[in-house]
Amino acid sequence: MDLDGNKRVFNRLGPNPNPNQQPDNRNQKVCFHWRAGNCNRFPCPFLHRELSAPPNGTPSSKRPYGFAADDQRPTAARRGGGGSSVNTWGRGGGRGNGVSSNNNISGSGVAVKKDKICKFWVQGSCSFGDKCRYLHAWCTGTCFAMLTQLQGHQKVVSGITLPVGSDKLYTGSRDETVRVWDCQSGQCAGVIKVGGEVGCMISEGPWMFVGLPNLVKAWNVQTSAELSLNGPVGQVYSLVVGNDLLFAGTQDGNILAWKYNVATNCFEPAASLQGHTSAVVTLVVGANRLYSGSMDKSIRVWNLENLQCVQTLTDHTDVVMSVLCWDQFLLSCSLDKTIKVWAAAESGNLEVTYTHSEEHGLLNLCGMHDLESKPVLLCSCNDNTVRAYDLPSFVERGKIYAKQEIRSIHGGPNIFFTGDGTGEVKVWQWLADQSATTAPA
Structure with missing residues (x-):
C-alpha cells in the first residue's frame, strides 16, 4: 500500500495537517492539466484547486486569468461551451449556439477579451468559461x-x-x-x-x-x-x-x-x-x-x-x-x-x-x-x-x-x-x- 502516495494526495487536496509546520512549496503550484480538465496523474504532485488570495489582499500570481480564488467548483461546471450544435438551416435561424457577441468586458474578476479565438473552446475543453481571456464565439458584432x-x-x-x-x-x-x-x-x-x-x-x-x-x-x-x-x-x-x-x-x-x-x-x-x-x-x-x-x-x-x-x-x-x-x-x-x-x-x-x-x-x-x-x-x-x-x-x-x-x-x-x-x-x-x-x- 502506497502510504506515502496517500499522504501526498491528502496534502495536495486538504489543509496542512500541522498548522505549525511550513507548507511544502513544491505542492503549492496549481496543476496546469487540472485547469484544462484533463489531468490523469494519480497521485498528482500539484494542487487540484485554486489558491486563496494572499493575506494582504494583493492578487496572487497563481490565480488564472482573473478567476475568483474561492471558485472551487468541479472543472466540468466551469467549462465553457464546446462548439456549436447544428441548427436547421433556413428554418427559424436565430443566433445559434456558440455565436454570442462576447463583447469585451472589464471589471472585477472578468478579463478583457483578446481579439483571438480560444483554441480550448474550439476543442470543447476550456475550463475558464466566461472569464477566459479569449473569445468563445465565431464572430463579433x-x-x-x-x-x-x-x-x-x-x-x-x-x-x-x-x-x-x-x-x-x-x-x-x-x-x-x-x-x-x-x-x-x-x-x-x-x-x-x-x-x-x-x-x-x-x-x-x-x-x-x-x-x-x-x-x-x-x-x-x-x-x-x-x-x-x-x-x-x-x-x-x-x-x-x-x-x-x-x-x-x-x-x-x-x-x-x-x-x-x-x-x-x-x-x-x-x-x-x-x-x-x-x-x-x-x-x-x-x-x-x-x-x-x-x-x-x-x-x-x-x-x-x-x-x-x-x-x-x-x-x-x-x-x-x-x-x-x-x-x-x-x-x-x-x-x-x-x-x-x-x-x-x-x-x-x-x-x-x-x-x-x-x-x-x-x-x-x-x-x-x-x-x-x-x-x-x-x-x-x-x-x-x-x-x-x-x-x-x-x-x-x-x-x-x-x-x-x-x-x-x-x-x-x-x-x-x-x-x-x-x-x-x-x-x-x-x-x-x-x-x-x-x-x-
Missing part, C-alpha cells in the same frame, strides 16, 4: 450570426455557388470533390468526384462552372447535362461571365473565353486574352469592362466589345487576390495588406481614390447588402478572419473567425457562406441592426 456548419470537405474550400432558383448549394474543394447541400436541411445531398483540385466555381443561369487543372467543367443543374471545356494550361483559378462569354483565368497567365452555341448545345472557344505574366487569380465584369488580377501584381482592364486591354494598373506591390465592382468604383485587395478603391478620372483611366490598410494580407472581397439594403464589404485576411465594413465609410461592422484562412465567400438572399482552409463551410444570417438602441421613455 451584431449584424450577423452563424446558422450552421457544413462539414465534409477534407481540404480548403475554394469555391461556393448557389444557382438562382435552386434549393441546392454547391461547394468545391482542393480535395477534388464538389459537394451538394440541401438548403432546407443543411445535409449533404451528394458528392461529385471531379478528378482534380477545384480552383474556383461560379453559376450563371442554369449552368454551373468548375475550374480544374487544364479544364473547365460545365453542368446544367436543370437538365444534368455535363460538358468539358478544354484549352486551359494549368490550374483554372478564376471564372466570370460577361457579354455572353465565359472567361477563365489560368495558371499560365492567359484568359480564355468561350461562347455558348444554342444549336450545338456546347461552348465554343472565342478568344484568348494575353498580357499577364503570371497566373490570373481573380476576374470581375462591370461597366462593359473585364478586370483581371494576377500574381504579377497588376490589374488589367479589358474592353468587352473588342477584348483589347485598355489599361494596366500597377499600384499594388504584391499579388492581387480579388477584384470587385461596386457602383462606379473598382475595389481590389492584395497580399500587400491594402484594399484600393479605383475611380475613373477625367481622362477615363482608373486612378486610386482611397487606400485602406490592414495588418495582414488580404485574400478575398465580397460585396452584398444587409437587411436594410446597406452595402457591406466582407474582406478575408490571412490571419483567419473576415472583416465586415460599411461602404463607403469603411466603418467596421463585425468580424468573423475561422480555424484557418477563409478562401471563399458567397452571398445569398439574406444569408452568406464562408469556406475555410479546414474544409468547413459556415452559413451566416444577416440580423437587424442592433447597434442603435431606443432611448428609455
